[in-house]
Amino acid sequence: MGEDKRIPVGIIGASGYGGIQLVRLLLEHPLVEITYMGGSGSVGQNFSDLYPHLAHCVNLPIESCEPEEVAARAKVVFLSLPNGLAAKIAPKLLAKGCKVLDLSADYRFKDLQVYDAWYKEGEPRTDREVNQSAVYGLPELYRDRIATANLVGCAGCYPTASLLALLPLLKQGLIDHSTIIIDAKSGTSGGGRQPKTNLLLAEASNSLGAYGIASHRHTPEIEQVCSDIAGQEVMVQFTPHLIPMVRGILSTVYAKMRDPGLTKDDLLTIYKSFYRNSQWVKVLPKNVYPQTKWACGTNLCYLGVEVDQRTGRVIVVSAIDNLMKGQASQALQCLNIMMGWEETLGLPQLTFYP
Numbered sequence: 001m002g003e004d005k006r007i008p009v010g011i012i013g014a015s016g017y018g019g020i021q022l023v024r025l026l027l028e029h030p031l032v033e034i035t036y037m038g039g040s041g042s043v044g045q046n047f048s049d050l051y052p053h054l055a056h057c058v059n060l061p062i063e064s065c066e067p068e069e070v071a072a073r074a075k076v077v078f079l080s081l082p083n084g085l086a087a088k089i090a091p092k093l094l095a096k097g098c099k100v101l102d103l104s105a106d107y108r109f110k111d112l113q114v115y116d117a118w119y120k121e122g123e124p125r126t127d128r129e130v131n132q133s134a135v136y137g138l139p140e141l142y143r144d145r146i147a148t149a150n151l152v153g154c155a156g157c158y159p160t161a162s163l164l165a166l167l168p169l170l171k172q173g174l175i176d177h178s179t180i181i182i183d184a185k186s187g188t189s190g191g192g193r194q195p196k197t198n199l200l201l202a203e204a205s206n207s208l209g210a211y212g213i214a215s216h217r218h219t220p221e222i223e224q225v226c227s228d229i230a231g232q233e234v235m236v237q238f239t240p241h242l243i244p245m246v247r248g249i250l251s252t253v254y255a256k257m258r259d260p261g262l263t264k265d266d267l268l269t270i271y272k273s274f275y276r277n278s279q280w281v282k283v284l285p286k287n288v289y290p291q292t293k294w295a296c297g298t299n300l301c302y303l304g305v306e307v308d309q310r311t312g313r314v315i316v317v318s319a320i321d322n323l324m325k326g327q328a329s330q331a332l333q334c335l336n337i338m339m340g341w342e343e344t345l346g347l348p349q350l351t352f353y354p
């Protein structure tokens with residue numbers, strides 16, 4: 001038997017929805033081994049007490065999150081915690097030499113004033129320097145930066161779906177920035193495993209509603225990336241909806257084209273070329289538009305591109321699994337890049353269907 005070269009990995013927030021996706025992915029990844037599980041309310045329990053169906057493959061206790069202890073037992077740490085906690089833990093882990101992937105919003109914003117304005121989680125942040133070192137975890141845009149990062153602030157779920165739809169348009173300067181409208185729907189798992197009234201079956205089933213209109217926290221995150229690509233300030237109109245299903249995000253993006261003469265064939269050529277080196281983004285053929293079911297359980301994003309010649313608008317429909325490409329599997333994709341591994345390693349591409 002050769003030496004086992006698996007990298008020891010910790011998951012803080014293992015009991016949550018992000019945590020359990022990471023467990024599934026990391027157990028099947030050939031180059032890592034889960035060595036630490038951290039939490040809060042579930043400390044003292046075994047992971048298999050929380051998820052008995054996994055008792056045959058996971059036997060680890062949930063421990064309190066002591067950064068020194070975590071760093072002694074893990075070289076890579078995934079933080080899958082409510083917003084505001086990673087900013088307190090990540091600097092200590094980085095100082096001990098760990099690579100850190102944060103699934104919350106704490107390290108997504110270059111400008112902490114923007115973070116503070118939208119995420120009022122308590123005391124002011126004291127980790128400005130660390131924050132400056134963080135790279136936004138959207139591999140299709142920042143692959144090179146992720147490759148050399150020690151800290152990645154993984155992209156949010158709605159931003160991932162929406163930005164992948166928008167990137168080629170912004171990069172090529174094809175749209176009037178002031179006309180971007182994003183209409184998105186998410187399954188209830190987007191709200192996490194903690195009980196919330198609006199996520200009860202009786203509230204969410206047989207019903208569809210918008211929330212966070214003109215005020216959702218993903219608006220500045222989407223705008224930050226759009227502005228970075230466009231080289232000028234971009235504002236978007238973003239409206240999320242809660243839809244009665246468990247997994248999935250469908251984001252439909254509208255914008256006025258600068259050149260109304262562009263056809264659907266032109267745009268499909270542009271999209272296919274833009275994503276030619278991105279295995280996880282599938283640009284669908286002409287007149288085919290994605291369903292969330294196609295992406296379920298995978299790291300894939302499916303894009304359908306349309307042009308309304310009557311209004312001069314381009315319409316792009318984007319489908320992802322919010323817990324996968326929108327969260328845990330995208331974090332693992334980032335880790336693969338950080339470690340110089342094959343970007344597809346350990347990432348599922350076949351959905352459960354139907």
Ligand SMILES: NC(=O)C1=CN([C@@H]2O[C@H](COP(=O)(O)OP(=O)(O)OC[C@H]3O[C@@H](n4cnc5c(N)ncnc54)[C@H](OP(=O)(O)O)[C@@H]3O)[C@@H](O)[C@H]2O)C=CC1
Binds near residue numbers: 038042085104193
């Ligand atoms: N759900 C989604 O679709 C997406 C979520 N995200 C983000 O990922 C992060 C995790 O989300 P999700 O998994 O859905 O959330 P959950 O509510 O399902 O899980 C939260 C986890 O955080 C742990 N936790 C809470 N407080 C503490 C604490 N003080 N110290 C240590 N651990 C703590 C909980 O552990 P315990 O049970 O032990 O208390 C639990 O494991 C959030 O920031 C979320 O915004 C990002 C993209 C998509």
Ligand SMILES: CC(=O)N[C@@H](CCC(=O)OP(=O)(O)O)C(=O)O
Binds near residue numbers: 103188
């Ligand atoms: C349905 C639902 O409640 N969705 C969550 C999605 C946010 C999320 O999960 O957090 P990230 O910022 O880390 O992506 C919401 O709208 O707040």
